[in-house]
Amino acid sequence: MSLKERFNRLSPVQKNICIWAMGGAAILLVIVVGYKTSRIPESEQTARHEKAREITLDPDLIQKTMLREQRKEILAIQAQIAKLAREDDDRKQAELPATPAPVKSVLPDIPSADQVAQSAAPSFSGNTVTPRFPVPPVQSTPPPPKEEKIIGGIGILSNQNNTSSVPKDQGDKKKENRTVYLPPSFMEAMLLTGFDASTSGDGKNNPEPLLLRIQAPAVLPNDVKANLRGCFIIAEAVGRLNKERADVRLVSLSCIGRKGQAVIDTTVKGFVTDSDSKVGLSGRVVSKMGAATARAVVAGIFGGAGDALQASSLTQSTSALGTTAIVDSDQLVKSAAGGGLSEGAKTLHELYLDLAKQATPVIEVGAAKKVTVVISEGKKLEINEFEGEAL
16 A cells, blocks of 8 residues: 555544654654754864965065165165264273264454445445445335224214303292204114013013114214114013014113213113014023913813712702702712812813913013114103213
């Protein structure tokens, strides 16, 4: 009976067992053969690699090696010759008597008076006179540095001739101060104080104050400049969330003379532009209302849970008089816990909601920022004079 007939007579279970056994034997055989092939001795592997490797020598490398060895031999021979010459010199010096070495004069030769006069005399050749020694060129003095011209300024102007014509009865009256007209103009300034401009309704009613310092003379119409450098400007800023900028409005201008006897302190109207020439100062939007809003939501959830707990402890009854809710004696603790949780959660909800309203987004602007101040409306600047000592 052949193997095929025997296999066909087996049951399905026995056939599966045979098939799995044959497959396992085949896998085991593959593993054993792979293991034996991978365990070839290292000596055989290295021998194979050495046989397969081709040995090639670079002719340039051989030449460099030979030159290096020859150079070493030449250096050794030179060192030996120098050593022998040094020993020979020492031996000769030991045999000769010691004689002092001549001292060489290091002083330069000083010419006599006749030589100096002869060399200094000019030589005449034709119509030209050539001096013996070159005449050093005359160095021209550098021009003095240009001084910066101050345009305008605050000073005191008084007319002494008119003092005698003033009546005596007007001597006690206050002197009229001098005024200077400042037309619409613009000037470079530096923001000295940073600020956080609020974007809410309360922040618009309470703008943030800031201080500006004028860095250059004001540019007036028709290429005229007024020296307002160093003056201070007080301004107010309000945040605009739709533009992500802070609108700045000027409040007052303050200047003082160099001697402290003339002062300008008056209100002005204008605005401020940023380095991009747009109205307002660009800043970073900062919002801190996320945490307060999340806490308010959590408090509301706890309040709803307290209301549900309290409602589950009530029993409602309907009669001709209406619907009434009765608390069972067994549900008193449950009802009290639900009511307390609901009231406490409502209180926290109101507190966190108030904090979220206060933590509205702000426009954050840093200090030391270069801006441009624009005077939008002409103003008469009154110069207050002081007769006392200077500041």
